[in-house]
Amino acid sequence: QVQLVESGGGLVQAGGSLRLSCGASGRTFSNYAAGWFRQAPGKEREFVAAINFSGASTRYTNSVKGRFTISRDNAKNTVYLQMNSLKPEDTAVYFCAAISRDQWTWVLLADRYDYWGQGTQVTVSS
Numbered sequence: 001q002v003q004l005v006e007s008g009g010g011l012v013q014a015g016g017s018l019r020l021s022c023g024a025s026g027r028t029f030s031n032y033a034a035g036w037f038r039q040a041p042g043k044e045r046e047f048v049a050a051i052n053f054s055g056a057s058t059r060y061t062n063s064v065k066g067r068f069t070i071s072r073d074n075a076k077n078t079v080y081l082q083m084n085s086l087k088p089e090d091t092a093v094y095f096c097a098a099i100s101r102d103q104w105t106w107v108l109l110a111d112r113y114d115y116w117g118q119g120t121q122v123t124v125s126s
Contacts, residue, residue: 001026001027001115002024002025002026002027002029002032002098002114002115003024003025003026003115004022004023004024004096004097004098004115004116004117005022005023005117005118006020006021006022006094006095006096006117006118006119006120007020007021007022007023007120008020008021008120009094009120009121009122010121010122010123011123011124011125012086012122012123012124012125013124013125014086014087014088014124014125014126015085015086016086016124017082017083017084017085017086018083018086018122019080019081019082019083020036020080020081020083020094020096020120020122021078021079021080022034022036022078022079022080022081022096022117023076023077023078024077024078024079024098025077029074029077029098030053030054030074031053031100031101032053032098032099032100032101032114032115033050033051033052033053033098033099033100033101033103033104033107034050034051034070034072034079034096034097034098034099035047035048035049035050035051035096035097035098035099035107035113036048036049036050036070036079036081036094036095036096036097037094037095037097037110038090038092038093038094038095038122039092039093039095039119040091040092040093043092045095045110046061047061047107047108047109047110048060048061048064048068048081048094049061049064049068049070049081050070050099050107050108051070051071051072051079052101052104053101054074055071055072055074057104058070059107059108063089064083064090067083067084067085067086068081068082068083068084069081069082069084070082079096081094083122086122086124087124088124088125088126089124090122090124091122091123091124092122093119093120093121093122094119094120094121094122095116095117095118095119096116096117097110097113097114097115097116097117098113098114098115099112099113099114100114
């Protein structure tokens with residue numbers, strides 16, 4: 001089992017920045033790739049970014065490329081999502097998730113992930 005806890009959400013004005021953190025406990029976190037997803041009211045959960053087990057590879061959805069950066073510190077069992085130049089359309093609940101390191105091909109697919117956090121609200125005002 002891997003337990004994930006997100007933090008760092010909040011209310012920010014458009015153009016501002018937030019840094020989300022996802023702390024992991026339980027099984028060896030470096031055996032897992034990690035992803036961030038988000039879900040806005042009335043919409044399906046969507047992929048935002050993912051990072052492989054070592055941190056050497058990342059993937060982003062097109063709408064956040066150049067604005068968001070995913071990173072991880074395996075010594076601290078933590079994954080981060082630095083969000084810059086935030087837009088009102090970034091408003092959502094953001095979820096951290098973990099997927100086995102050998103499933104990297106499938107990191108865009110939410111139903112492939114094994115573990116999920118409870119989510120943290122990000123609200124961007126215009």
